[in-house]
Amino acid sequence: MAELNAVEIRQVSKIFGFGEFAFAAVDNTSVSIRQNEFFTLLGPSGCGKTTLLRLIAGFEYPTSGEILLNGEDIAAMPPFKRPINTVFQSYALFPHMTVAENIGFGLMMLGKPKREINERVDAMLKLVRMEALAGRRTSQISGGQQQRVALARALAPQPKVLLLDEPLSALDYKLRKDMQIELKRLQAETGITFIFVTHDQEEALTMSDRIAVMSSGKILQVGNPREIYDAPADRFVADFIGETNFLKGRIGSVANGIADVDTPVAGRISATVPQDFHAEGEVTVVLRPEHATLCPPDRADASQMTGTLENVVYFGTDTHYHVRLSDGETLFTLREQNKPLQVARFAAGDRVGIALEANAARVLRN
Amino acid sequence: MARAFSIRRQRGFTAIAITCFFALYLPIAVLVFYSFNAGESLASFDGISLRWFTKAFQNQQVIDASIRSLQIASVAAVVATIAATMAALATTRTEPYRGLTLKYAFINQPLMIPEIVTAVALLIFFARIKIWTGYSGLGYLIAAHTAFCIPFAYLPIRARLENMDLTLEKAAADLYATPWNAFRYVTLPLLWPGILAGFMLAFVISLDDVVITEFVKSAGQDTLPTYMLGQIRRSITPEMNAISTLFLLLSICVVTVFFIVNRKRV
Numbered sequence: 001m002a003e004l005n006a007v008e009i010r011q012v013s014k015i016f017g018f019g020e021f022a023f024a025a026v027d028n029t030s031v032s033i034r035q036n037e038f039f040t041l042l043g044p045s046g047c048g049k050t051t052l053l054r055l056i057a058g059f060e061y062p063t064s065g066e067i068l069l070n071g072e073d074i075a076a077m078p079p080f081k082r083p084i085n086t087v088f089q090s091y092a093l094f095p096h097m098t099v100a101e102n103i104g105f106g107l108m109m110l111g112k113p114k115r116e117i118n119e120r121v122d123a124m125l126k127l128v129r130m131e132a133l134a135g136r137r138t139s140q141i142s143g144g145q146q147q148r149v150a151l152a153r154a155l156a157p158q159p160k161v162l163l164l165d166e167p168l169s170a171l172d173y174k175l176r177k178d179m180q181i182e183l184k185r186l187q188a189e190t191g192i193t194f195i196f197v198t199h200d201q202e203e204a205l206t207m208s209d210r211i212a213v214m215s216s217g218k219i220l221q222v223g224n225p226r227e228i229y230d231a232p233a234d235r236f237v238a239d240f241i242g243e244t245n246f247l248k249g250r251i252g253s254v255a256n257g258i259a260d261v262d263t264p265v266a267g268r269i270s271a272t273v274p275q276d277f278h279a280e281g282e283v284t285v286v287l288r289p290e291h292a293t294l295c296p297p298d299r300a301d302a303s304q305m306t307g308t309l310e311n312v313v314y315f316g317t318d319t320h321y322h323v324r325l326s327d328g329e330t331l332f333t334l335r336e337q338n339k340p341l342q343v344a345r346f347a348a349g350d351r352v353g354i355a356l357e358a359n360a361a362r363v364l365r366n
Numbered sequence: 367m368a369r370a371f372s373i374r375r376q377r378g379f380t381a382i383a384i385t386c387f388f389a390l391y392l393p394i395a396v397l398v399f400y401s402f403n404a405g406e407s408l409a410s411f412d413g414i415s416l417r418w419f420t421k422a423f424q425n426q427q428v429i430d431a432s433i434r435s436l437q438i439a440s441v442a443a444v445v446a447t448i449a450a451t452m453a454a455l456a457t458t459r460t461e462p463y464r465g466l467t468l469k470y471a472f473i474n475q476p477l478m479i480p481e482i483v484t485a486v487a488l489l490i491f492f493a494r495i496k497i498w499t500g501y502s503g504l505g506y507l508i509a510a511h512t513a514f515c516i517p518f519a520y521l522p523i524r525a526r527l528e529n530m531d532l533t534l535e536k537a538a539a540d541l542y543a544t545p546w547n548a549f550r551y552v553t554l555p556l557l558w559p560g561i562l563a564g565f566m567l568a569f570v571i572s573l574d575d576v577v578i579t580e581f582v583k584s585a586g587q588d589t590l591p592t593y594m595l596g597q598i599r600r601s602i603t604p605e606m607n608a609i610s611t612l613f614l615l616l617s618i619c620v621v622t623v624f625f626i627v628n629r630k631r632v
Contacts, residue, residue, distance in 0.1 A: 059536055079539045080548075092537035096555045105551075106541035157542065 004071045006161055006193040007033040007056060012065030012075075014051050014217075025051040026062070027217035033161075033195060034210075038187050040196045042204040043214035044240065049197045052214070053163050056195065058082050069160060080109070085154035086163040089170070091146050093138040099149050100125070100134040106157035124152040127186065144175045151183075155190060164196045168203065180207055201241045205229060213237045231274065234365055238286045245287040245332050251279045251363065259363055261285050265325045266305040266354075271361035284364045289335040291360035294321060294346055297353040305354040307332065309346050314338075323352060394614070401607035408602060418608035428609060431593040435573055438504065438589060442511035443519070443569040449512075450519035450564055451557070458527040459535065459553075476517045484514065485581035492582055502584045510582045511572045518571050519564035526560025559628050566624040570617060 014026040026048045033039045041049040054060045055067060058079030067075040074082055085106065093102050103124050107117045125131045128148040133141055138149060147167060154162055164183075168176045184207055187194045198204055204211050205225040212222045213236075221233035232238035235246070249263035259273045261283060271285045297306045307323040310331070316338070323332045332354060346352055369375065401419070405412030422428050453473055457466065476484070492506045534556070538548035576591045583592065590613065598606060 057540060059539075079536070080542050080544055084540075086537070086540045088533050088537060090531060090533055092531060092533040094534065094537070094552055094556075105538070105543075109538075109542040109544075109547055109551075153541070 003035055005032040005068070006035045006037065006070065007195065008066075008068040008071075009033075009052070009056075010066040010068065012052075012055060012062045012067060014048075014055060014060060015063040024217045026055065028065070029217065029219050030065075031212055031219055031222060033193060036191050036193055038184070038194045038196065038207060038209045040198060040204045040208040040211045041214055042198055042201060042211050042240075044199055047214040048217040049199075049214050050165060051217075053086075053165055053195065053197050056161070057084055057086050057163050083157075083160045084163060085157060085159040085161075086165060087150050087154045087167045089166045091150040091167075093146055093149055093153070095138055097138070098134065099130060099136050099138060099141065102138060102149055103152045103156050105153065110157060120156055124156045127155070127189070128152045128182075143171060144179070147171065147179060148182075151186065155186070155192070158190075159192060161193045161195060164194060166198055167196075168198075169200070176203075183207060205241070213240060215240075231362070232286065232364070235284065238364060243289050243333055243335075245289065245292075245330075245334075246364075247285045247287065247330070247361075249283060249285055250281065251283045254279070261361070261363065265327045265330055266356075269304065269356070269361045270359075271363045272359060273363045274365055277363070277365055279363055285361045286364050287332075287356065287361050289320065289333045290318075290337075291357045292332075292334040293336060293355050293357075294323075294334065295353045295355045297351045299353055299355075304356050305332065307352060307354070309348055309350045309352050311348050312344070312346070321346070321352075323354060397607055398611050398614070400604060401611040403604050403607070406604065408604065408607075418604045419612070421605050422608045422612070425605070427588070427593060428590070431588045431590045434504070434587065435589040435591070438507050438511055439569050439572040441508050442515050442572045443565050445508075445512045446515035446568045447519045447523075447561060447565040450516050450523055450568075451561055453516070453520055454523040454527050454560075455553070458524055459532065461532075473520055474517050476514050481514075481577045485578045488578060489581040496584075504587065506582050506584075507579060507587060507589075510578050511575065514575070514578060515568035515572050519568040522563035522567060523557065523560040526557055526563075530556055562624060562627060566620055570620055573616075 009029060009031045011028050011030055012026055013024055013028050015022050015024050017023050029048075029052065041052060043049045051060060055062050055075075058074070058077060058081075062075050065075070066073050069082070069084065094105065097105070100121050104117045104121045107120055112120075121134075122131075125134055128151055130145065130148050130152065133145060138146060141149070147170075150167065168179050171179060180203065183194070183196075196204075196207065205228070208225055210222060210224050211228050212219045213228060214220065215236050221228060221237050223231075228237065229241055232241060232244075238244045238246075247263045247266060247269070249261040249269065252260040252262060252268075254260075254273055257273050257275070258270050259279065261269050261271050263269055263285065269285060273279060294309075305323075305325055307325040310322045310324050313320040313322075318335050318337045321334050321336070323334065324330070325332055334354060400408065400411070402414050402416070403411050404415035404417065457469055457473070460466075488506075488510050492510075496502050496506075530553075534552055535548045538552045539545070543551065574591060575589075576595060579589050579592050580595070583589070588596065590609070594606060594609060597603070
């Protein structure tokens with residue numbers, strides 16, 4: 001028998017408001033989240049990812065559809081009966097309790113004996129490396145420490161599923177990076193299914209086993225980070241995950257999953273075609289900025305496009321170039337990694353050529 | 367020397383502030399001072415004495431009125447605080463919705479209605495009930511005081527709740543707390559200073575009331591303020607100064623206790 005999915009969302013809709021003001025925050029969505037998976041709901045604000053999380057937590061009830069936890073329908077169960085815990089964006093630590101009391105709260109509500117609570121709280125403090133601060137008030141610890149307490153508090157009752165609602169967004173860059181690694185470690189050590197909500201595509205790519213990209217209440221694509229980045233299902237996903245260049249063109253002959261696409265700005269480009277996709281006529285080709293490099297405009301052997309360099313943005317690790325292509329409309333972005341003591345080869349206003357790496361281009365479904 | 371920019375420094379601010387403080391506190395200071403007057407006169411000071419305090423403490427009518435005031439204020443403040451807490455929970459522990467402002471206005475309306483109007487209305491209303499039931503005890507005064515104390519108790523409780531993250535109770539529910547347990551272990555401990563502030567305010571307001579009490583009370587139901595009013599109508603004696611000073615002391619005590627208790631629980 002196949003293993004039960006940890007969480008299964010079946011044709012769930014959540015509609016707010018009535019009549020002409022009705023608005024589907026989650027629109028007839030289905031998705032399965034596997035056991036012990038780090039699953040991320042990714043999308044811009046207002047896409048419905050937080051509403052979906054609240055439906056799983058029980059803070060909202062679906063207008064229609066089923067929510068299954070290990071095969072059991074929990075759609076109508078109140079939050080305090082669901083073996084699911086949440087790490088809130090604002091942490092929502094209880095300010096009148098100590099760190100240890102916060103962590104033990106769930107177990108106390110479950111009516112566990114005092115001894116068991118104490119043991120579990122100690123284990124949790126150790127897990128998040130906060131033993132020294134057990135007796136502190138939550139107002140006396142830093143943001144990163146509050147974050148750890150919130151995690152420990154949600155993990156202490158050993159939930160079947162842990163929900164994380166943009167928990168890292170309040171932390172500064174360095175701390176966020178540390179917590180990303182910390183979260184992965186906790187997930188591996190506890191073996192609990194994590195459902196993580198974020199609008200930060202980099203966070204999603206680095207941490208997730210699988211990602212669901214959402215927009216307007218619908219899930220557009222589910223896949224592992226590489227699939228999502230390399231083979232975006234549609235224009236929205238391609239645009240939302242990382243920076244992307246879109247070129248219009250006419251598809252020509254297709255052989256072995258490679259198509260010749262005639263583009264007005266770049267001539268003929270070879271582009272990979274998604275499996276079982278029969279493209280005809282007008283198509284859009286996507287190109288990632290890091291799969292192109294600048295070259296002198298007269299090097300016809302390498303250059304596929306020419307244009308005017310509009311601006312250069314230095315990022316430390318790499319430099320971004322924005323090139324106005326010869327049609328005068330398309331702005332093409334490309335990214336080159338910086339080398340030690342590199343001297344700028346091109347300046348804004350220069351005529352430049354753009355060389356594409358092999359297999360860089362990909363035909364988009366619609 | 368140049369001073370750092372501050373909007374607190376404006377021409378005339380200091381003068382206005384000093385004038386206001388004098389207007390507020392000078393009469394009270396004079397009253398307190400004259401309550402220690404040894405002589406009978408209100409106009410001349412004849413040395414320090416506690417005779418008027420002794421006299422006030424020996425006056426059975428003063429004692430009765432004080433006890434009555436405290437009884438009414440205690441019961442009214444407790445009941446008003448409970449009602450105000452429930453009203454505040456109902457109006458703040460939810461996402462804002464249509465009609466919420468109307469509810470606020472409805473709860474706070476007693477603050478807007480002229481007290482004399484409420485007093486006349488209660489007089490007529492209670493007179494009819496007295497005829498029907500034959501009961502003429504302190505219940506009417508307690509009911510009336512409870513009613514006008516609710517909005518006063520409501521204000522600090524609501525203010526406290528509005529500053530409290532709605533997510534806290536969600537977090538409690540997420541951690542297996544039933545609605546009652548979430549209230550018992552999370553909302554109530556955090557709300558406690560607000561409830562205490564509401565209670566103190568209601569207590570002081572009730573203690574101080576003259577207009578409504580004057581209209582609602584039956585014969586022999588004088589509270590301290592209405593007794594004082596009655597006495598002053600006849601003749602002003604230094605005894606009134608002494609009683610006023612004691613009354614002031616009680617108010618200061620209540621506020622101080624509240625301040626200390628509130629400071630401990632942040």
